[in-house]
Each structure stands twice: as structure tokens, then as C-alpha cells.
Amino acid sequence: MKRKETWDRIRKDPGVSVLIIGAGINGIGTFRDLALQGLDCLIIDQGDFCSGASMASSHMLHGGIRYLENGEFRLVREALHERNNLLRNAPHLTRPLPTTIPIFKWFSGLFNAPLKFIGLLDKPAERGAIIIKMGLMLYDAYVRGDSPMPGHHMDNRQEALKKWPQLNPQVRFAATYYDGAMPSPERLAVEILQDGEAEGDNAAALNYVSAAGSKGGAVLLKDELSGEELPVRPQIVVNAGGPWIDFINQKVDGKTHFIGGTKGSHLIIDHPGLREAIGDHEFFFEYVDGRIVLIFPFRDRVLLGTTDIRIEDPDQAAPTEEEIEYILGMVPHVFPELEVTRQDIIFQFSGVRPLPPASGATGQISRDHSIEIVEKDPGQPWPILSLVGGKWTSYRALSEETADEVLQRLGKTRRASTESLPIGGGVEYPSDEEKQKAWIEDLAAQTNLSANRASILFGRYGTRAEDVVCFLEEGEDQPLKHHPGYTRREIAFLVKNEMVTHLDDLILRRSLLAWLGQLTPDLLKEVAEITAQQLDWSRERVEKEIERTREILSHDHGVRF
Numbered sequence: 001m002k003r004k005e006t007w008d009r010i011r012k013d014p015g016v017s018v019l020i021i022g023a024g025i026n027g028i029g030t031f032r033d034l035a036l037q038g039l040d041c042l043i044i045d046q047g048d049f050c051s052g053a054s055m056a057s058s059h060m061l062h063g064g065i066r067y068l069e070n071g072e073f074r075l076v077r078e079a080l081h082e083r084n085n086l087l088r089n090a091p092h093l094t095r096p097l098p099t100t101i102p103i104f105k106w107f108s109g110l111f112n113a114p115l116k117f118i119g120l121l122d123k124p125a126e127r128g129a130i131i132i133k134m135g136l137m138l139y140d141a142y143v144r145g146d147s148p149m150p151g152h153h154m155d156n157r158q159e160a161l162k163k164w165p166q167l168n169p170q171v172r173f174a175a176t177y178y179d180g181a182m183p184s185p186e187r188l189a190v191e192i193l194q195d196g197e198a199e200g201d202n203a204a205a206l207n208y209v210s211a212a213g214s215k216g217g218a219v220l221l222k223d224e225l226s227g228e229e230l231p232v233r234p235q236i237v238v239n240a241g242g243p244w245i246d247f248i249n250q251k252v253d254g255k256t257h258f259i260g261g262t263k264g265s266h267l268i269i270d271h272p273g274l275r276e277a278i279g280d281h282e283f284f285f286e287y288v289d290g291r292i293v294l295i296f297p298f299r300d301r302v303l304l305g306t307t308d309i310r311i312e313d314p315d316q317a318a319p320t321e322e323e324i325e326y327i328l329g330m331v332p333h334v335f336p337e338l339e340v341t342r343q344d345i346i347f348q349f350s351g352v353r354p355l356p357p358a359s360g361a362t363g364q365i366s367r368d369h370s371i372e373i374v375e376k377d378p379g380q381p382w383p384i385l386s387l388v389g390g391k392w393t394s395y396r397a398l399s400e401e402t403a404d405e406v407l408q409r410l411g412k413t414r415r416a417s418t419e420s421l422p423i424g425g426g427v428e429y430p431s432d433e434e435k436q437k438a439w440i441e442d443l444a445a446q447t448n449l450s451a452n453r454a455s456i457l458f459g460r461y462g463t464r465a466e467d468v469v470c471f472l473e474e475g476e477d478q479p480l481k482h483h484p485g486y487t488r489r490e491i492a493f494l495v496k497n498e499m500v501t502h503l504d505d506l507i508l509r510r511s512l513l514a515w516l517g518q519l520t521p522d523l524l525k526e527v528a529e530i531t532a533q534q535l536d537w538s539r540e541r542v543e544k545e546i547e548r549t550r551e552i553l554s555h556d557h558g559v560r561f
């Protein structure tokens, strides 16, 4: 539904069963689940969809092998199950990720792990081959019979150096197991959101609308574009504000202390040598301070991360000079011959994990999720369900739990499950490579597209490529002057159909243009002109949008041109 229509509808009728504040992955997942049950619900975000913590992840779909040493067995089992669900439900935006742990010691960690488990060791500790082997056996055991991917295996030094000649020759073993990767979490989130909206007239989503306060038994919504405020009267509020949860509760009358967030920063680098050295494997390893860090294949680039630093205000999260030094320094630890410098950085990002407050080492804070409930009272005539913690990987499980709590409170019963429901372009996705090839050939044959172009669109949008192509064919089209991998009508499709409100939504969250370092001043201008045509922007607005995008790119992502 269009932004203006939704806003006008709230003006006419402010009643809604469920108001979800925050459209990160947990809010979006809950929205889709509730919409599927036929409930009327409204989801809002003060920024764009998936622009908070959900945009700052390490792009891994994982059980979290590391959490085993903290004794988080329930979380690991659930996350592995959800990882497999996502790989099946969104095959167009996820893929299996071979992950390799280079191991430099035999026995370390054997005593530390049990100590950690019973809470007597409160710092990261060195992990040797035996403890890693035990962890991987448990990891495999949790998904036996339910995994689309093979189990783990160990290579000795000789085998490892043969596979990865640039690897630190001091390595004793390399353990390889499978997790999942999501190269574009922002696109995945938008598709889940759109699936929710498509469930009927009762589910609506608004970006750039914040929960600004409460008055006379209503939550005040503020349109961040016009400044206009409107009351909305929900029966239940779901606070899916991630690291902003306590700030939101304060605004809507509940004072809480549910969050003690930690910041994590990442760099994307253009370094063909390193990209070649890792192959298609993620390298997941222990750094000098005992923290686990990663080198991740991100298309033809490399993603490096991450840090884990306490932070009070999520609005202040941006990579610092110290973090950049720390992250760059981790590459020679594993690939000593490869020099990575600041000149190689093409993009950087930071986000805050919405973790519960806890003392001690940040790496030891539980990554599990919970629903914290503040019951209604005379001044606040709605219960507030705050979604604390959780992983991108396990968003569906938390969303389902939240939806069940909402349904029970409203006296309704669940009528459908999201467990094996395909997402967006994952619907009717051809099951193997041969069928995918045939699907692409079929699409090309029915249209004016070359097989190559059909394949690119299938890679980006899965089976939704059909809708994209329908739109492309309705008018004259041509490749962008400054990025022949996209066409003018493809950009127009995204703007028109994916709730783009600001130019940066398109650049940062509907496409990977900025993440892959493909943006140039000319391309930004070209894309801004196409967006302006779709959204009826004035010349002045176009200039403002370009300036806004430049500022965000410079401040949050270190991209300056």
C-alpha cells in the first residue's frame, strides 16, 4: 500500500490491533507472521526498513559455533534449524557458506570451555584442535538429517596449505564446516515485509515514521518527512526497536532497562589477492585478544569483521580509527604475506547488537532472545512486548513466539505457520541447477531479454524476476550509462514497488551499489534522476537527496567522493 494512503487511513481510523515499532528483521518477521494470521497490524520505522542493527550484521546465517562454549545449546540448536529454514525458504538470497577455522594449537581450551560453561571464566580463551573438533561434532549432530549441507571435516597442515597456499604456515589444522551466507540482508528483509503486506488490506508498513510519544491513551506517530503527528490506538504494542528498545519504551510510557548493546564494525575491501586466497570460504578464527573474527567472501570483495564494544547510544555507532586498525590487522594473522591497507577499504559499517544488560566480557553476553512484557496500566492502555536480543538467523522463531503471545492475548488462534513458507522470489524456486537454467532460458525466450540478462535478474530477484521483466517490457529501456549491469527501468521498478522514500534507500538497501564500491558521482546523479521521475521530485528535492546520500555515505560508511 502507498505511504500516503496508509497515513490517510490512520488519520480516518486510528484503531489497530497491533502496532509494531521498529522494522528491523524482528519487527518485520513479526509483522509477516501476524499478517498471515489475518490480524490488522501496522509496522513503522523511524528510518528505512532494515536500516538499524539488521543492516549491520556479519551476513552470516549461523548456529553460532562459538556460543557452544558459553553453554548456549538451546540457542545453537534453534539457530541451526532456522539457518536451514532460511536456506530453503529464500534460496535466491542465501547460500551455503563453507567456513574454515585455521587452528594453531592442539589442546588449548579443553579446561577453559567447562570453566566458562559453569561461569568461572569470564574472558575469551584460546581454542585448540580438540575443543573445536568437539564443538563441530555437536554442531553436526544438531542438524543430522535436516541439513542441506555436508558435515565438517579436518585438514592437516599439508592439506590445508595445498588448498590455501597463502595460509599462515604455522597452522596445524584447518577445520571446515558449513553455515549460510546472506549477501543482501536488506533485500531479504524487504521481501519478507512485502510478503506480509500482500496478505491483505489489514497489514500496512510505513518507513520514516517514528513513535514519538503518547497522549490520551494513544501512541503518537510522527511522519519524519512532513513532521505531521497522528495518534494511533493499538490494543498491543510490539517494541521491535532493537538497540533503541529502551528509548522507545520511554517515549510510549514504559521506563525499562532491557538493553546493554555492543557495537560491531565491519570493513569491505577490494583486494583481489585476499579474495583469491580465501576462495569461496569464510575464514573464522581467533584473533590476538582471543576474540573470534571473520574474513568473508562478499561477491568479488572481502568483508572483514568485527568488533564488540559497549555503547550507550545506538545513534552514535560508526567505525572508529581504532576499530579500523584492529580489523585491518587481523588479515596478516592468518594470511601473513598479504598486506591490506586503508586504501583497500571501499565501504564500512557499524551497528549495535540489541543484547541484554550484563557485566563481564562482551563476547560472553548471551545472544539468545527474550520477550520482555510490560503490562498495561491506567496511563498506558496497551501491553508492550519488547523483543530483546536474537540473531538475524533466528528472527523467524522469535517472530513466531511473539505472534503466539499476541494471538493468545487477543483470544485468536494461529491459522498458518511461516516455518516452511517461501519468501519473495523464493516462491516456486527451481530446485536444482538444471531447473534453474531451464527457468532462465524460459524467461529469456518469452521476452526480449538475453539469457545473460535473464540470469542476472534471476540472481538478484529469484522468481520475482518475472514481475521485474513484466515491468521492463512495458516501456522503452536501456542500460544505465554509468552501470551497465542495471537498466533504467529496473531502477524504476525498485523505486515504484519497494517503498523507496529517500535516495539512500535505493543505494544502500534495495541494491548493493554502495556496498560493492560501484557508486560514482555520475551514477548517483543518474539514479537520482530516475528516482525523481518515479516519485515526482522537484529539482530542489533531487539536489537535497543527493546531498543527504553523500552525507550518509561519508559519515556512516567512509565513502567520500
Ligand SMILES: Cc1cc2nc3c(=O)[nH]c(=O)nc-3n(C[C@H](O)[C@H](O)[C@H](O)COP(=O)(O)OP(=O)(O)OC[C@H]3O[C@@H](n4cnc5c(N)ncnc54)[C@H](O)[C@@H]3O)c2cc1C
Pocket: 021, 022, 023, 024, 025, 026, 027, 028, 044, 045, 046, 047, 048, 049, 050, 051, 052, 053, 054, 055, 056, 057, 058, 059, 060, 061, 062, 209, 210, 211, 212, 240, 241, 242, 243, 244, 248, 263, 264, 265, 306, 350, 351, 352, 353, 354, 387, 389, 390, 391, 392, 393, 394
Ligand atoms: C555487528 C553485528 C553483527 C551481527 N552479525 C550477525 C550475523 O552474522 N548473523 C546473525 O544471525 N545475526 C547477526 N547479528 C545480530 C542481528 O543483526 C540483530 O540481532 C538483529 O538484526 C536485530 O534486529 P532487530 O529487528 O531487533 O533490530 P534493528 O534491526 O535495530 O531494528 C530496530 C528498528 O527500530 C527502529 N526504531 C528505533 N527507534 C524508533 C522509533 N522511535 N520509532 C520507530 N522506529 C524506531 C530503528 O530505525 C530500527 O530500524 C549481528 C548484529 C550486529 C550489530
